[in-house]
Amino acid sequence: MRRVWVTRAEPGATRTADRLTALGFAPVVAPLLEIRPIRADPEPGGVTALAFTSRNGVDAFASRSRERALPVFTVGDATADAARAHGFTTVRSAAGALVDLAEMLAAEAPKEGLVLAPGALEPAGDLPALLAGRVRVRMLPVYEAVETGVAPPSFDAVLLHSARAARALRARGPFRDASAIALSDSVASALGDDSGLEIRVAAAPGESALLEALGKPARPV
Incomplete structure (x- = not known):
């Protein structure tokens, strides 16, 4: 075997x-790798949507914030399932890679306000750069991956x-x-x-x- x-x-x-x-x-x-939480302010002002690139980001954010009403956009279906399991009510999955999430945000995220993207201290990709000039995105480190x-x-x-x-x-x-x-x-x-x-x-x-x-x-x- x-x-x-x-x-x-x-x-x-x-x-x-x-x-x-x-x-x-x-x-x-x-x-x-081991996932370790990071202290962060999970509820900055002006946020109109959330973007998640991993289940770890969903878990870490949900453990710190009671926010569940904002629309959620995720990179893939497993991350979307995790968001729903934590009680988020409006969840959309890009069912793909980071670039697919960026295109979905550009097309569907609220044009006013800020998209908050809770995730890793060292993210694998640059979501704000992919959306420069189209959607305002703020990365929020909520966990780190330690060897x-x-x-x-x-x-x-x-x-x-x-x-x-x-x-x-x-x-x-x-x-x-x-x-x-x-x-x-x-x-x-x-x-x-x-x-x-x-x-x-x-x-x-x-x-x-x-x-x-x-x-x-x-x-x-």
């Missing part, structure tokens, strides 16, 4: 491991959900006789060409596509 290293932070790592088990893989949960220093386990394939995890993995290489499955081209680029891993990229920026790129588990003889 193929051993698949799950590198993402908890609680997402456990969710991914459960899906891998159901598909017939042997998950090895050893997160390269755990975990030693690489024995694995046949490794899942990479973020560029930050890919850089952490690269620092522990090179590896041999294994593959890396990246969520996007930018994640694959962060891993570089010297990891020693066979690199595959998901067809779409979501975990279902990531697991499809992993392929079918090898069955015992």
Whole structure:
């Protein structure tokens, strides 16, 4: 049975491991990153909409703010589901990448006021730059991803959900006789060409596509 290293932070790592088990893989949960909350003012004035690029951003913001009435725009469906689970009433998903979220905000976000984007201290992309001159966006760091220093386990394939995890993995290489499955081209680029891993990229920026790129588990003889 193929051993698949799950590198993402908890609680997402456990969710991914459960899906891998159901598909017939042997998950090895050893997160390269840990999510830590950051003190922040979650309710600045003039905000007319919220934008989330990850479930971690939703969880961290919702734990600090009672705001649930503002319209919410998310990068993908899993993040949208998390927002609904926290009680947000108006949620729209771009079902794609950061550029898709930017285009949805440009088309649908209120033109007056400010779009608040709670997220990571070191975001993977620059949402305000994508919307410059179209929509006012303020990034609000509500969590940081900190490397755990975990030693690489024995694995046949490794899942990479973020560029930050890919850089952490690269620092522990090179590896041999294994593959890396990246969520996007930018994640694959962060891993570089010297990891020693066979690199595959998901067809779409979501975990279902990531697991499809992993392929079918090898069955015992």
